[in-house]
Amino acid sequence: MSFAVYEPEATGERLPVTVRPALADDVEAMTDIGLRAGRPVRPDAYLRALDDERRCVLVATADLAGIESQVVGWAQTSHRTVVTDPAPAGHYLAGVTVDPRLRRRGVATALTRARLEWVAGRAMEAFFVVNARNLASIALHRPWRFAEVARGPRLAGVTFEGGVGLLLRAPLAPPGAGTGGGRGAVR
Numbered sequence: 001m002s003f004a005v006y007e008p009e010a011t012g013e014r015l016p017v018t019v020r021p022a023l024a025d026d027v028e029a030m031t032d033i034g035l036r037a038g039r040p041v042r043p044d045a046y047l048r049a050l051d052d053e054r055r056c057v058l059v060a061t062a063d064l065a066g067i068e069s070q071v072v073g074w075a076q077t078s079h080r081t082v083v084t085d086p087a088p089a090g091h092y093l094a095g096v097t098v099d100p101r102l103r104r105r106g107v108a109t110a111l112t113r114a115r116l117e118w119v120a121g122r123a124m125e126a127f128f129v130v131n132a133r134n135l136a137s138i139a140l141h142r143p144w145r146f147a148e149v150a151r152g153p154r155l156a157g158v159t160f161e162g163g164v165g166l167l168l169r170a171p172l173a174p175p176g177a178g179t180g181g182g183r184g185a186v187r
């Protein structure tokens with residue numbers, strides 16, 4: 001199981017992070033974070049995504065233990081155009097992963113806010129698919145009013161451990177009007 005344990009009562013002090021587009025030099029750190037998190041890693045796919053203007057690939061960095069700009073988490077979007085299952089075409093949030101040592105500090109919130117701002121410049125709605133068991137991820141996205149629109153064994157080309165995934169959708173405000181909820185520090 002590579003999901004965070006669902007602990008609604010636990011939280012931590014916000015970590016000041018900088019969110020910026022990922023660079024080729026970040027792929028190693030992105031891969032390390034995925035491995036540390038027990039997630040499947042695809043460094044070649046990350047590299048390809050960096051050159052795809054239909055996708056937003058971001059890292060969050062922080063100054064830690066006297067070392068500046070350490071990558072502490074990353075996330076991307078995908079633009080779905082070919083529909084092969086109940087998930088519609090559109091921009092999907094994907095792959096948000098935070099270093100397990102730095103969770104509950106607002107890092108994923110900062111990455112999600114920034115990706116939703118990016119999507120809001122291109123669409124009036126955003127989607128994501130998530131394993132129904134991944135309660136931490138579902139809770140993370142709640143401030144943006146994501147609502148379930150479908151559930152099933154295969155959504156947006158993803159199959160789910162345990163057999164049930166959820167498709168969620170959030171309406172987006174135009175750029176400048178904000179994208180709803182969210183917490184965490186971005187500087």
Ligand SMILES: CC(C)(COP(=O)(O)OP(=O)(O)OC[C@H]1O[C@@H](n2cnc3c(N)ncnc32)[C@H](O)[C@@H]1OP(=O)(O)O)[C@@H](O)C(=O)NCCC(=O)NCCS
Pocket residue numbers: 002003004005006007008009010011012037039095096097098099102103104105106107108109110129130131134135136137139140141184
């Ligand atoms: C899910 C994940 C990205 C969250 O990262 P994070 O930086 O810890 O998230 P944040 O600190 O921004 O949390 C924001 C809110 O989400 C909710 N949340 C996040 N993790 C949670 C957990 N383990 N249990 C309960 N709620 C959680 C809380 O409401 C939290 O706010 P709070 O800390 O003020 O209570 C991280 O646990 C992770 O990398 N998990 C493995 C990869 C994964 O499952 N990605 C999602 C794929 S769809």
